[in-house]
């Protein structure tokens with residue numbers, strides 16, 4: 001894949017820095033220089049000129065504070081009025097000396113209110129309190145109190161140094177006090193917390209500064225970009241026919257929830273698949289909406305189970321239980337959604353993709369002995385998606401404003417492609433159908449490399465989100481409109 005955005009953990013970053021530091025490469029100098037350029041750009045955008053601009057630097061005990069102080073020194077030399085507020089007893093001495101020599105002013109954090117007023121009155125606050133040395137538990141002590149006092153007075157424009165201070169760098173946790181940023185300038189590599197929910201939003205716009213690091217091992221979390229979709233999509237070969245392109249079997253909907261059957265098959269039909277087979281009680285409605293759909297049993301390459309299937313629906317349950325046997329015995333890939341999550345066998349392979357939202361994941365974990373509720377899952381989506389993958393063997397696509405996917409061989413994706421308008425009834429049914437079509441089209445490849453199911457799930461989330469934007473840019477969307485926008489969205493992505 002070409003453009004995939006990769007992130008690496010604090011430990012991986014530190015290990016990658018080591019040989020460069022040992023060789024005397026001035027990493028902090030490079031980081032601080034790049035940071036000061038981004039800050040200068042932001043100041044020019046906001047007030048036209050650097051001269052006379054006021055920047056307040058919040059300085060923590062470590063190298064993150066060092067970066068901020070050195071950048072502050074470079075800004076001071078260009079006519080910016082820089083005040084550094086030291087939030088800890090320890091401070092990076094080289095940075096402090098450089099700032100003082102450049103004419104910057106330094107305050108110890110003694111009167112909280114004065115420091116907060118100074119920060120709120122500044123054109124820009126540079127947050128160098130904590131970087132990859134953070135334990136992720138939020139800002140404590142004086143720094144935490146200062147940030148709370150600042151936020152209470154009205155948040156200034158904030159540039160985070162490396163990561164927003166207090167954020168869970170490796171897991172996106174947001175516990176305690178975190179200083180939300182408008183812009184984050186991240187050094188060496190991007191960090192998982194910048195793309196994972198719930199913290200990712202704290203980063204604002206993210207810019208990456210290349211320090212020449214070569215981290216070892218696989219990236220911790222990746223995000224697919226538009227240009228990656230073409231490499232994953234089952235584009236038909238010139239001699240393709242409907243069976244070689246893949247058939248997806250859909251077991252969805254019921255008399256009570258007939259719309260789910262229509263929307264799920266819409267997702268599959270519009271995503272482009274050789275054939276959609278429908279099994280269920282509302283075939284008349286499905287065929288009325290989509291004459292392309294074939295009703296009844298037959299060979300399929302992948303399945304979609306569950307949208308609109310209620311627990312008391314004996315007929316659909318029977319069909320799903322029967323088809324799940326195929327999934328287990330023949331390795332046919334499947335999307336297991338909504339009502340079918342309760343029918344998931346104790347263990348399946350990663351070719352089965354479960355697509356819960358936070359509440360459904362909490363329930364599924366509860367059924368397997370984990371005492372978690374929806375709020376727990378929302379606070380640590382990666383942790384619990386991982387746990388569900390470990391417990392079930394399935395690839396897990398955890399829906400949310402940032403969708404997290406955990407699959408085989410350590411694959412983790414975080415996709416943030418959808419407008420908030422997509423949080424609407426039926427949107428998940430469309431996603432399930434769309435993903436089913438993708439799995440059917442690439443069934444053979446998924447059987448050969450089960451980690452591909454995670455990449456396809458991430459691609460489905462991306463396409464789904466983009467289709468929502470396309471359906472009605474900047475405004476409300478109905479699930480059917482998202483399905484209808486799929487062909488155009490996919491054509492555009494294949495040309496990207």
Ligand SMILES: NC(=O)C1=CN([C@@H]2O[C@H](COP(=O)(O)OP(=O)(O)OC[C@H]3O[C@@H](n4cnc5c(N)ncnc54)[C@H](O)[C@@H]3O)[C@@H](O)[C@H]2O)[C@@H](O)CC1
Nearest residue numbers: 027028031062063064130131132133134135137138140162
């Ligand atoms: N190591 C390097 O060579 C480079 C490091 N760089 C910068 O250095 C940063 C990492 O520096 P450090 O390792 O000194 O660590 P930090 O500056 O992130 O943190 C310093 C200390 O804060 C304390 N702390 C941790 N969690 C806390 C919490 N929740 N509340 C209050 N205090 C807490 C700990 O004592 C920790 O050691 C990076 O994020 C980056 O900004 C860059 O200059 C590039 C090169």
Ligand SMILES: [K+]
Nearest residue numbers: 127130161163
């Ligand atoms: K920071």
